[in-house]
Amino acid sequence: MSSTEATFCSPIVESRRWLEGVTFPSNRPLINVSQAAPTAMPPEGLRQAMADAALNQVDAHLYGAVLGRDDLRDALASQISSHYGGSVSKAQVGITSGCNQAFAASIASLCAEGDEVIIPVPWYFNHKMWLDMSGVAAVPLHVGPDMMPDPDAAAALITPRTRAIVLVTPNNPCGVEYPAGIVRAFFDLARAHGLALILDETYRDFDSRDGAPHDLFKDVAWDKTLIHLYSFSKAYRLTGHRVGAIASSESKLFEMEKFLDTLTICPAQLGQIGAVWGLRNLQDWLAGERHEILDRKAAIEEGFHKLADKGWSLLGCGAYFAYVEHPFEQSSETLAKQLVQESSVLMLPGTMFMPSGDTSGARQFRIAFANVDRAGIEALFDRLAAFQPSQNHGQ
Template identity: 65%
Template sequence: MHLLNPNMARTTPPPVMEARRWLEGVTFSSKQPLINVSQAAPVDPPPVALREAIAQAALEDDSAHIYGPVLGLPELRSEVAAQWARIYDGKVTEEQVAITSGCNQAFAATIATLATPGDEIILPTPWYFNHKMWLDMSGIAAVPLLTGEGLLPDPDEAARLITRKTRAIVLVTPNNPGGVEYPAQILRAFYELCAAKGIALIVDETYRDFDSRTGAPHDLFTSDWDDTLIQLYSFSKAYRLTGHRIGAMIASPARLAQAEKFLDTVAICPNQLGQRAALWGMRNLGDWLGEQRTEILDRKAAIVEGFPALADNDWKLRGTGAYFAYVKHPFDIHSEELAQKMVRKIGVLCLPGTMFVPANDRWGRTELRIAFANIDRSGIAKLFARLEKLKF
């Protein structure tokens, strides 16, 4: 290949796709079928009622098959604003909501409005790899903010990393990959830091619907927030719409006007059927979503309850929540090598910590991410039984 953008060349391959290649040539027996805990997305389709609503829209709504508004269906934007104002007991208007082709696109659009090559964005580590990948291919420096034992970012440490090139701090809560839920006071401290420094606070709440806490997870929408705060959200996890690619960007109308340029250029408009599905889900699936949350929280409880057996073998649970358990393994082996060997030895596919940290970060070599979105309490028990037997 003679011509290649050097920023693209420096960007790592997609981690989930890379991990899937580890399955090539491996045969799994009926006694030990593959346990795939590599991807944080539901594989089941939406509930039947939602699929019926999608089918009805496809058959009866002619406008679902043509271009729509770049910033999304007005009805969906209005519904998001109304529900957000209620959930957060805050102030959110339709003009502060944009619908995007998935949450990753919301992040890309946000960064496009904020930063140019050579600028800096602060990311707590372990970070969400697609955030890092987008910054790399855009020529924007990802500045790692190391987290401690509890995987919680420290606003004071972040303050020391801010330079004249810093454009934003990114927080993901509940966290991917760590699973931890950031306390409201930490989010408030980061908001005040960013406001004081004149930079943006980007809060990715893709997994908000599976937060174990009751009530609003923070109070950032209760004041005049949109000079500083940009919130990202995904409908994919809540309503199993991963293939429809529907997300949201909540920000000032002025910023959304700039984001519209980006969104129009890369997709013109979000998926029309997916938007109608998200709107129908928001209006009709509250109880169902509550049941899904209860199931995910039960899986989190199963992780916590079952982990002492692994702890006896010197495993350590660093964080758990939403779809994730982030663990430290006890072996004198690099986590990437370990993850590949686990496929063949015990039929488990997960991601190594090296996919979530800078290349020189020593912690990544000892850590693994387990995504339990698609294994229930019984599956978690089977996973732990295999991990208990793992020896090197």
């Protein structure tokens, strides 16, 4: 079996196939809440900075440093230090071709085939896919009814082959924001056992809490345990330019550099130029984007009574996501395909975020609301409230 055969098809790729050959009526256009990626262009100033670089900077078209441009590493180190009230240097920051690559580089630097990584479920499917392809066992840590992982439950899963614990906050797919105390407890657990804590904060710019969501960067030895992942894709609408980042120790970045040099040699220059311009010039604009996302979160919570009256439950909500439970007998995977055909709604079933055979995913859906405003959310809830599954479909 090849490494790619060891894992499943990407849910995003698979769900797009459900749209093939489907025509949506003009009075019921598709509502796509399947993917957490902004579809609008970056602000004009950022686009202009990238265009100017493409026309006038020789180095925008050349190989660059494997760990990224110095100006971007320095700007991000300063931003992290300011936001979290800690101390992060340029040497502790690396730039990657998207946050998925940041995760892949972290695992490559930590794990050998047969090692284990503890990861809460529901999980972010690309994390599971990379662990599968790396021959690393994803050890599921089931969250509680509040969608929160339990450090004590994680401690019981640690074995001699465990190399890391993964957390995503604000969470994908559940949307919940992990309290600072939980994040600190996992950090302390990882440090006590000599493990890495991989903390993916791709959506931190849309956290509802003001200020730092945790205090880990205030620990003088944070980099001995913490591997912090970040993405510029969501903050500055740079999804197609693939710019992510890692904050960790210099020794860990030295190992990751080998992986990154072999895979992509360096991150794309124009995306990096756009990201550093964003860090320097778009903080007020980003605050407005955060306000809009938080308003959509509020719209989900305020309008969910339409679905609650029909037996649905809201399990988690925040950043770009709402995680919900449906009241029907059929599996969410079956219902997801019916919703495309009968309600012009595309959203991912919970089965795509759970281990194979885990029945709880059959009752759940993820709603990614980055590209639906209040009116779109209201229309979505109206369609879901009116939906009645076809009885001739099985589980």
